[in-house]
Amino acid sequence: MMDFSKLKPARDVAIVGIGSTEFGEHWNKSLRELAGEAGSKALHDAKIDPEEIQLLVGGNMSGGMFVGQEHGAGLFADYLGINPKPSMRTEAACASGSVAARVGFMAVASGMYDVVAVGGAEKMTDVSGETATSVLAGAMDQENEAFHGLTFPGVYAFLANRHMHEYGTTREQIAMIPVKNHKNGSLNPIAHFKNKITVADVLGSALVSDPLRLLDCSPISDGAASIIMVPAEKAKDYSDNPIYIRASAQASDSLTVHDRRDITTLDATVWAAKEAYQRSGLTPKDINFAEVHDCFSINELIAYEDLGFAKKGEGGKLIESGDVEIGGRIPINTSGGLKAKGHPVGATGIAQLYELVEQLRGEAGKRQVDNARYGLAHNVGGSGATVVVHILSNER
Numbered sequence: 001m002m003d004f005s006k007l008k009p010a011r012d013v014a015i016v017g018i019g020s021t022e023f024g025e026h027w028n029k030s031l032r033e034l035a036g037e038a039g040s041k042a043l044h045d046a047k048i049d050p051e052e053i054q055l056l057v058g059g060n061m062s063g064g065m066f067v068g069q070e071h072g073a074g075l076f077a078d079y080l081g082i083n084p085k086p087s088m089r090t091e092a093a094c095a096s097g098s099v100a101a102r103v104g105f106m107a108v109a110s111g112m113y114d115v116v117a118v119g120g121a122e123k124m125t126d127v128s129g130e131t132a133t134s135v136l137a138g139a140m141d142q143e144n145e146a147f148h149g150l151t152f153p154g155v156y157a158f159l160a161n162r163h164m165h166e167y168g169t170t171r172e173q174i175a176m177i178p179v180k181n182h183k184n185g186s187l188n189p190i191a192h193f194k195n196k197i198t199v200a201d202v203l204g205s206a207l208v209s210d211p212l213r214l215l216d217c218s219p220i221s222d223g224a225a226s227i228i229m230v231p232a233e234k235a236k237d238y239s240d241n242p243i244y245i246r247a248s249a250q251a252s253d254s255l256t257v258h259d260r261r262d263i264t265t266l267d268a269t270v271w272a273a274k275e276a277y278q279r280s281g282l283t284p285k286d287i288n289f290a291e292v293h294d295c296f297s298i299n300e301l302i303a304y305e306d307l308g309f310a311k312k313g314e315g316g317k318l319i320e321s322g323d324v325e326i327g328g329r330i331p332i333n334t335s336g337g338l339k340a341k342g343h344p345v346g347a348t349g350i351a352q353l354y355e356l357v358e359q360l361r362g363e364a365g366k367r368q369v370d371n372a373r374y375g376l377a378h379n380v381g382g383s384g385a386t387v388v389v390h391i392l393s394n395e396r
Contacts, residue, residue: 004278009109014235014242017046017228023192023342026222032079035121038224046228054113056087059100059120060346065135093139095381097349098388105248121224122344139382141256156296157209167313175202177297185336187367192342216297221342225350247391249275255385266384269306276389284308289369291352293380294337352377360394
C-alpha cells in the first residue's frame with residue numbers, strides 16, 4: 001500500500017454548517033422537500049445565502065426506482081435556488097452520501113471552489129417492502145448474486161455464520177449491538193426508532209436469514225442530511241466552531257462476495273481506514289468515537305476489527321466489554337446508527353458526518369461523548385465493494 005501521509009491536499013477543509021431532517025416514514029414529504037429541508041437548515045447553520053454556494057454535490061442511490069425521479073442534480077439545485085451554479089449527483093449504493101462528501105472535500109481542497117454544499121437524500125417508503133428489497137439488490141452483483149435469489153440479509157448472514165464459526169462469536173454478542181444502538185437512538189431527537197430493546201427482543205424477533213433476525217436489520221427510511229464545506233482558513237468567517245476534515249479516504253473491493261479474500265473481513269474498510277489514518281497522522285487509539293455502518297448488526301462487529309478498534313476475531317469481546325457504549329473507551333454509533341437512527345441510503349453517509357459534527361461541537365445533548373476531539377465515520381456501499389472513511393476533528 002502506498003504511503004498516503006506524503007500526499008497532502010492543497011488546502012485544509014472545514015465543515016461550517018449542518019442540517020438534517022428527522023429520519024422515518026415521511027408520507028407527506030417528497031424527495032425534493034426532504035433535501036430542501038436539510039439543505040436550508042445547513043445554510044442557516046452556516047449563516048450563508050443560497051447564492052453563495054458555488055457547487056452542490058448530492059448523494060442519492062436510486063431516486064429513479066424509489067420515486068421515479070432521475071436527474072437529482074437538477075432537482076436539488078433548482079429547489080435550493082442555486083441555479084446556474086453546477087450541481088452533481090453521486091451514486092455508490094449505501095455509500096452514495098459519503099462519496100458526495102468526498103467529492104465536495106476534493107473540490108474545496110483543490111482550490112477550485114470555496115463554498116460547497118453537500119447533501120444526501122432518499123425517499124424509500126413510497127414503494128412496497130418487496131420493491132424496496134429489489135431496488136436495494138441493485139447494489140450487489142445482479143448477474144452472479146441477485147439473479148440467483150441472494151439478498152443483502154443473505155449476504156450478511158453468510159458473514160455472521162462464518163465469523164461465529166471462525167472466532168467463536170456468539171449470537172448473544174451480535175444481539176448486543178442493536179440493543180446498544182436503540183439505547184443511543186432513544187436519546188436522538190431525529191432518530192427513526194427511539195424505543196429501547198433487549199437481547200431477548202432481538203433473539204425473539206422474526207427470523208430473516210439465519211442467524212439474522214428482524215431486529216438485526218436496519219429499517220427502510222426516508223430522510224436527508226446536508227453539510228457546508230469551506231477552506232479552513234475561511235472557516236471562522238462562517239462559524240465560531242468549525243469542524244475540520246482531517247482525512248477523506250475511499251477504497252473498493254470485488255462486487256461479488258464469493259470473490260473476496262475473506263468474507264469475515266471487508267478489505268475495502270481495512271484499506272480505506274489505513275489511508276485515513278495515514279492522511280490524518282492518527283491511529284485507531286486516537287479516535288474518541290465513531291459512526292460505523294451497521295446495516296446489519298454483524299457489520300458493526302466486523303467494523304470494530306477492520307477499523308482497528310479490536311483485534312481480528314475479538315469484536316464480540318469488545319461489544320461485551322461495554323467499551324463501545326456512551327461513556328466507554330470508544331463509543332460507537334452514538335446517533336443510534338443505521339439500525340435506530342435509520343438508513344435512507346443516499347443520506348446515511350452525510351448523516352454520519354452530521355453526528356460527528358454535533359459531537360465535536362459539544363451539541364449532542366444526552367448522548368454527548370466527553371472530551372471528543374477525533375471522530376471517524378465509516379460508510380459501506382453494498383456488501384463492501386465501496387467503503388468511505390472520514391476523520392473529523394475540532395482541532396485543525
